[in-house]
Amino acid sequence: MRPMPFLLFPAVALVAQSPAPANLTQRFNTELPGINQMLKAFQAQEAMAKVEGLIPAERPAFNGTNLQTIGQSMDNAQGLLSLYRLWANTAAEAGQWEKAVEIQQKRLKTAQAIKADLEKAQAPIAAQWEKAAKDSQDFLAKNTGRQQELQTTLNDLKEEIAAVNAKTKKPDAKGLEDLKARAAKAPEQQQELDQINAALPVHKQNLINAPKVTKVLADNRKEAEEMVKAAEASVTKAKEVLGSQSDEITKFNTDQVIKKVKIVGKKNWVDAVLRNHENVTKLSGAQAQAAFINRLLVLDPGNAGAAKALENLKQGKEPFAKEARPAKKAGKKK
Structure with missing residues (x-):
């Protein structure tokens, strides 16, 4: 399960939800048993056509709105590439090795496009969280001490005013003026303290979430790179198998020409x-x-x-099973 998106401070306006894309991973998982059964029943051509029909005409749009939609798009991408891989496998079983190479090349091109979309989508998110982490670090450095200073000042003022009201402390005229001046500043100081108290937890949470977001972004990049790497390996293997057979046929036919056999x-x-x-x-x-x-x-x-x-x-026989010859009819007695 992919992690839920993290919140940044300050809050931003919500965006309208996009329609959920076709769940190609679910489509692959649902159809795979039936395709495998068709292959076991020697219906490779039919299986190839079936898989081709499961692949959308156009690659689903990559939704890079936030981490959640990016995760959904990556899941969908895995499903699409799995369908391409299955399509290539059914083509190979149908004997259409050239077609299998073509499909694997489409798979590689699609994986590369997905990786490019991911990088484009994640770049602003990475920049946003890098800035958020720095801003939160600066805020904490500036206001953690200020929070304590304001709290101490206001507590001292509260105690002093209570003592004067209770007549346990009797300041002189100058002291009384000073107390009034400090009391006049108290609302502004309280407002500043309230703002700091409200913001500090969010900034602390940003510093906790920032490395988590960085990990999610890194994991997504790694997943996209592995998609491309796997597709590249499949293209290389498919080409090698096709090329090896082609070379073998060419060598065989060359030998036949030398022997003056009609090709x-x-x-x-x-x-x-x-x-x-x-x-x-x-x-x-x-x-x-x-x-x-x-x-x-x-x-x-x-x-x-x-x-x-x-x-x-x-028919469930050996491929080169010999046909049983019909028994000869016995001759008629004279």
Whole structure:
């Protein structure tokens, strides 16, 4: 749970509440089990389309009004980036690795924009609290002693006036004039003391809250930096996987040309992969095997061997299960 916003002295006017943004984190958490179930059921294409439909056409506006709205915007940003990550994962399982790279790049661009929005929103808040802390320190330095001085002066005056009224003290004419002069200043001194007494607790609270606000701002910056870092790592990994496969296909086809074998797009490489069943069966689990076969079908659409292997998996069989041949009918007796 994010901390509630802290108050500054003096108080400022309240602002109208903005409409609550779409809760994309809740949307992600709600939809994730269903998407995972679709992937387990070998419905990667459908899952990819489903996730794409969950992502808003435009990135929700970042509300930097105060710490609370910033926290809400950061929560929403996490949900949006999680949806992008899920979208990229479903694209990869559907065999569309190029699309997965594109989505991860969108995720990175979005994370960078969120970080920029956060920095813009937090800069005036950081400056405001830095000034508040300095002003509060100055106020305490100036008025803590003054508070004690005024309190002592007014208490002494009160006691002296009480003593004169009770006739336990009888000042001379000069002393009486001095007492009257001090009594005339008392209302002004009391007003000053009341103002200090009212302000001191707020300034003390500002000095308690300032480091808390600084921590919240720092935590938000760290969260945004981690969003960008995670997205960068995902882009790099997706590009590496795609590039590695592309290099492998290029090398294979080059060798085939040397052997004077006719090259038909990426079909030669896909056929070679399928001839060695272990390239698929060594993968752990039917879902991983289906994802790889989906990739082969993207590289060579309509490949009969890949299509059959995928259909076998959907039927709960091994990908290269041999079909049982129908028994021969016995000959008729003469």
